[in-house]
Amino acid sequence: MLDDQLADEHTELPAIETGRYLYCLVQADADAALETTGIDGEPVSIIVEDGIGAVAHDCDGIYDSANLAQIRRWLVRHQTVVDEAGQAFGTPVPFQFDTILRGGDAAVREWLREESATLERALAELAGHWEYRVAVVEVEPIDDEALVERDERLQALDDRIGDAEEGTAFLLEKQFDQRLAERRAARRESLTADLEERLAAEAREVHTLERSPSASLADDVASDDSGSNDGETLCRLTLLAHEDDEDAIGSILDDVAANDGLEVRFTGPWPPYTFAPELGGDGDKNAAATDRPNSQP
Numbered sequence: 394m395l396d397d398q399l400a401d402e403h404t405e406l407p408a409i410e411t412g413r414y415l416y417c418l419v420q421a422d423a424d425a426a427l428e429t430t431g432i433d434g435e436p437v438s439i440i441v442e443d444g445i446g447a448v449a450h451d452c453d454g455i456y457d458s459a460n461l462a463q464i465r466r467w468l469v470r471h472q473t474v475v476d477e478a479g480q481a482f483g484t485p486v487p488f489q490f491d492t493i494l495r496g497g498d499a500a501v502r503e504w505l506r507e508e509s510a511t512l513e514r515a516l517a518e519l520a521g522h523w524e525y526r527v528a529v530v531e532v533e534p535i536d537d538e539a540l541v542e543r544d545e546r547l548q549a550l551d552d553r554i555g556d557a558e559e560g561t562a563f564l565l566e567k568q569f570d571q572r573l574a575e576r577r578a579a580r581r582e583s584l585t586a587d588l589e590e591r592l593a594a595e596a597r598e599v600h601t602l603e604r605s606p607s608a609s610l611a612d613d614v615a616s617d618d619s620g621s622n623d624g625e626t627l628c629r630l631t632l633l634a635h636e637d638d639e640d641a642i643g644s645i646l647d648d649v650a651a652n653d654g655l656e657v658r659f660t661g662p663w664p665p666y667t668f669a670p671e672l673g674g675d676g677d678k679n680a681a682a683t684d685r686p687n688s689q690p
């Protein structure tokens with residue numbers, strides 16, 4: 394259970410006297426500002442060093458709670474700030490929820506200088522690119538009769554079942570059901586492979602996600618199924634694409650949605666949560682990050 398998970402994590406968190414909670418990085422001028430509030434209403438600032446801005450707020454501790462609703466509110470606000478930064482400055486490089494750099498603005502500027510080559514490369518490579526989520530859902534499953542019509546082995550098994558005695562018929566029915574399941578799986582895999590290939594021609598990267606993701610706070614905060622649980626999810630994909638290619642991607646998905654019984658659920662553009670490099674965390678001597686789920690769609 395998520396509640397139990399959170400309670401278990403509520404131990405031995407590192408103490409922070411002065412820190413900066415980090416939302417994302419953006420390309421920004423020295424006088425850049427973002428008119429918004431962060432987690433718990435904290436004022437957000439942009440700490441800039443050589444054209445790289447860290448969107449942050451002052452903090453003196455990690456955001457930890459055994460209250461699931463409270464964690465969800467923090468995640469939503471974290472994600473909102475990253476989204477607003479993206480709207481104001483272009484594609485951001487997002488940080489994981491609860492990434493905190495020890496020290497004040499000077500410590501952040503020092504880190505930006507030390508990591509400038511990596512950060513400049515990440516911002517340049519992701520500029521103009523956004524993450525999109527796709528789910529193809531079978532809302533009206535193809536019936537068994539249609540699959541039988543398309544498969545000679547199923548037809549042969551069906552004929553044998555009709556002429557067989559009870560014991561033999563039982564075994565043949567098991568073979569028939571197994572073959573049906575195989576054909577449904579093959580159909581799903583074929584549809585997914587074809588869609589991946591077509592999207593890869595327009596997107597920079599395409600990744601396959603689990604068809605039935607395990608429950609997480611991030612899923613609750615920003616679901617990619619439009620709030621509906623109807624039908625069987627045939628595939629879930631996430632892709633990194635340039636904003637100029639969004640119409641071409643939409644056209645491909647329209648073709649899929651034109652198939653009877655299929656529905657396409659498409660969300661985005663999101664900041665590139667899946668495709669951004671991991672920043673902060675245990676590898677940085679000045680950073681303190683918890684193991685909370687990323688605030689991603």
